[in-house]
Amino acid sequence: MSQYWSKLVHSLTPYVPGEQPKSKNMIKLNTNENPYPPSPKSLQAIHEAANEGLRLYPDPNSDLLKQSIAHYYTLEAKQIFVGNGSDEVLAHIFQALLKHDAPLLFPDISYSFYPVYCGLYGIDYKNIPLNNNFEIDINDYNQANGGIIFPNPNAPTGIGLALESIEILLQQNPSSVVVIDEAYIDFGGVSAVPLINTYPNLLVVQTLSKSRSLAGLRVGFAMGHPDLIQALVRVKDSFNSYPLGKPATQGATAAINDKTYFLDICARIIATREKLTLQLEELGFEVLPSQANFVFAQHPKHRALTLAQALRDNHIIVRHFKAARIDNYLRITVGTDAESEQFIQSLTDIISSMA
Amino acid sequence: MSQYWSKLVHSLTPYVPGEQPKSKNMIKLNTNENPYPPSPKSLQAIHEAANEGLRLYPDPNSDLLKQSIAHYYTLEAKQIFVGNGSDEVLAHIFQALLKHDAPLLFPDISYSFYPVYCGLYGIDYKNIPLNNNFEIDINDYNQANGGIIFPNPNAPTGIGLALESIEILLQQNPSSVVVIDEAYIDFGGVSAVPLINTYPNLLVVQTLSKSRSLAGLRVGFAMGHPDLIQALVRVKDSFNSYPLGKPATQGATAAINDKTYFLDICARIIATREKLTLQLEELGFEVLPSQANFVFAQHPKHRALTLAQALRDNHIIVRHFKAARIDNYLRITVGTDAESEQFIQSLTDIISSMA
Numbered sequence: 057m058s059q060y061w062s063k064l065v066h067s068l069t070p071y072v073p074g075e076q077p078k079s080k081n082m083i084k085l086n087t088n089e090n091p092y093p094p095s096p097k098s099l100q101a102i103h104e105a106a107n108e109g110l111r112l113y114p115d116p117n118s119d120l121l122k123q124s125i126a127h128y129y130t131l132e133a134k135q136i137f138v139g140n141g142s143d144e145v146l147a148h149i150f151q152a153l154l155k156h157d158a159p160l161l162f163p164d165i166s167y168s169f170y171p172v173y174c175g176l177y178g179i180d181y182k183n184i185p186l187n188n189n190f191e192i193d194i195n196d197y198n199q200a201n202g203g204i205i206f207p208n209p210n211a212p213t214g215i216g217l218a219l220e221s222i223e224i225l226l227q228q229n230p231s232s233v234v235v236i237d238e239a240y241i242d243f244g245g246v247s248a249v250p251l252i253n254t255y256p257n258l259l260v261v262q263t264l265s266k267s268r269s270l271a272g273l274r275v276g277f278a279m280g281h282p283d284l285i286q287a288l289v290r291v292k293d294s295f296n297s298y299p300l301g302k303p304a305t306q307g308a309t310a311a312i313n314d315k316t317y318f319l320d321i322c323a324r325i326i327a328t329r330e331k332l333t334l335q336l337e338e339l340g341f342e343v344l345p346s347q348a349n350f351v352f353a354q355h356p357k358h359r360a361l362t363l364a365q366a367l368r369d370n371h372i373i374v375r376h377f378k379a380a381r382i383d384n385y386l387r388i389t390v391g392t393d394a395e396s397e398q399f400i401q402s403l404t405d406i407i408s409s410m411a
Numbered sequence: 412m413s414q415y416w417s418k419l420v421h422s423l424t425p426y427v428p429g430e431q432p433k434s435k436n437m438i439k440l441n442t443n444e445n446p447y448p449p450s451p452k453s454l455q456a457i458h459e460a461a462n463e464g465l466r467l468y469p470d471p472n473s474d475l476l477k478q479s480i481a482h483y484y485t486l487e488a489k490q491i492f493v494g495n496g497s498d499e500v501l502a503h504i505f506q507a508l509l510k511h512d513a514p515l516l517f518p519d520i521s522y523s524f525y526p527v528y529c530g531l532y533g534i535d536y537k538n539i540p541l542n543n544n545f546e547i548d549i550n551d552y553n554q555a556n557g558g559i560i561f562p563n564p565n566a567p568t569g570i571g572l573a574l575e576s577i578e579i580l581l582q583q584n585p586s587s588v589v590v591i592d593e594a595y596i597d598f599g600g601v602s603a604v605p606l607i608n609t610y611p612n613l614l615v616v617q618t619l620s621k622s623r624s625l626a627g628l629r630v631g632f633a634m635g636h637p638d639l640i641q642a643l644v645r646v647k648d649s650f651n652s653y654p655l656g657k658p659a660t661q662g663a664t665a666a667i668n669d670k671t672y673f674l675d676i677c678a679r680i681i682a683t684r685e686k687l688t689l690q691l692e693e694l695g696f697e698v699l700p701s702q703a704n705f706v707f708a709q710h711p712k713h714r715a716l717t718l719a720q721a722l723r724d725n726h727i728i729v730r731h732f733k734a735a736r737i738d739n740y741l742r743i744t745v746g747t748d749a750e751s752e753q754f755i756q757s758l759t760d761i762i763s764s765m766a
Contacts, residue, residue, distance in 0.1 A: 108448030
């Protein structure tokens with residue numbers, strides 16, 4: 057607290073990210089990182105960016121990266137906005153497109169950064185409860201609103217929403233921007249990108265932190281009608297002319313272009329997830345059906361927090377949220393097959409010792 | 412314009428950065444970049460960061476970099492805030508520390524991003540005219556205010572303010588945050604950092620884009636009392652948990668640690684600036700006394716815009732601002748000795764042809 061702080065700073069409740077332990081001796085299944093390395097072509101591109109050209113400012117518009125994303129998704133570059141991780145992209149979206157008189161709607165169980173952005177920009181919002189199966193029911197969003205946002209697949213549940221439902225939502229809310237946060241879409245969900253040319257109120261957000269294994273590089277993007285993109289550009293150009301440095305732009309571009317590697321590691325993660333789900337069910341867990349690179353599970357006889365602490369004693373970190381409705385669940389990132397086996401072995405031992 | 416835009420987006424007047432030409436055949440003296448490459452140790456560190464560890468999120472607090480900056484300036488890490496270029500750091504400062512009931516004060520001729528930030532965050536501000544010598548007169552700031560900010564040396568004039576004047580300003584404004592934007596301090600100015608432990612209202616901002624030749628990497632930082640830093644952390648943690656990726660943090664840390672290389676290139680730029688100033692004066696220019704890596708000059712007989720266009724025809728880009736009081740000046744970045752000679756030769760030819 058300080059007399060020098062603006063009123064806003066006093067009122068903020070900042071987001072708390074998952075732990076990044078400084079010890080290397082941990083199996084890290086807590087922040088939904090990819091267990092496989094980035095594309096070798098991406099690493100090579102970052103190497104090549106580390107040259108004397110770094111003395112110069114980067115392209116403020118990151119045209120190279122926008123063109124690659126546009127090509128990947130058969131869109132035009134003017135339908136793409138890029139930023140310093142999808143968190144920055146989301147921040148600009150909240151300020152530019154989701155602040156209106158009517159409240160913003162998002163699920164009660166969802167990415168916990170959303171209410172933080174609302175606090176940062178003074179946006180009125182309303183939580184819409186997931187149904188009893190932890191699913192988004194689009195009928196619940198049929199009310200006055202200044203925008204709608206949710207992850208698809210949702211986090212931390214992992215449950216996906218069908219494209220047909222998203223299309224109905226877009227039709228029912230022609231005056232609102234509907235933001236589909238597709239951080240985890242590449243692990244089995246169906247992207248809303250093909251709807252972009254039909255619905256001027258659709259904005260799709262993606263990140264390179266998960267499926268492209270580049271959490272340490274910080275690149276995310278949004279796709280939608282050029283009018284929506286223009287709003288984001290106006291905010292970005294009033295905040296930071298150059299959000300992406302050359303290593304980020306060049307590494308991200310190479311990662312987007314290396315589709316073969318990307319599809320391969322996504323397929324491996326999906327296969328490990330399906331095996332992990334069965335193994336957890338054999339241990340008595342209830343596992344929500346996941347289309348993401350994590351599973352969300354609870355055990356009818358054991359408290360999630362107790363299990364998380366016991367796993368940590370065995371050098372395995374998973375994520376536990378203290379929020380209502382989900383405080384007995386664990387969110388477990390899908391690791392390599394070897395990490396997954398070691399996790400299941402530890403968990404089996406822990407549960408046996410508690411029986 | 413779009414029905415989906417927030418009210419704010421309609422009202423913004425974004426910043427327009429200097430041109431980054433895509434052609435390589437230009438002598439680029441328009442955006443105050445360093446003519447020398449980054450420290451080889453910095454490039455090596457970025458190479459080393461391009462490894463499989465990029466699959467993991469970076470340290471959200473960039474502790475490694477904060478410790479290096481703290482060590483360099485004999486401060487504590489809790490007195491350091493780091494961000495994605497000093498533009499992002501400044502944006503957070505405006506939102507966190509400069510929005511109060513009384514207007515923010517800054518010079519009429521100054522970094523033209525300041526009024527843009529005010530627009531982004533709804534901050535009331537008042538321009539204080541530089542005196543007739545284009546200097547900041549601290550007596551002009553002796554009025555009710557919600558904060559004071561200016562670059563030192565000032566941009567685009569290059570004129571520095573004495574440390575004694577900054578100290579009087581801090582004493583005269585104990586209830587306001589005074590931000591000294593030291594983007595160009597390493598080219599001959601006197602830093603206000605030694606005042607930080609005495610004045611809890613002082614915040615000093617620096618960047619690695621100029622004196623460390625890392626404009627393409629995007630790293631900046633602020634230094635001040637831990638209460639001020641805490642306000643910035645609260646905003647950052649409500650905006651983007653991880654503003655700096657691993658290549659940025661590691662490259663910046665190595666650059667800060669390589670003091671020998673840094674001092675050498677700064678000395679070379681200062682020497683070239685002094686020679687350039689004399690050469691411009693010989694051509695009849697009035698050159699403001701610069702402590703930066705650029706000079707600000709006007710010719711009594713030739714229009715700045717005409718000269719800039721003629722230089723461009725010769726593949727040399729300098730910056731011209733259309734603002735009042737300075738629209739007949741050129742801002743010329745100090746290049747290498749060879750670039751500087753070529754610039755003077757071109758300018759000599761242009762002026763001869765106009766005589």
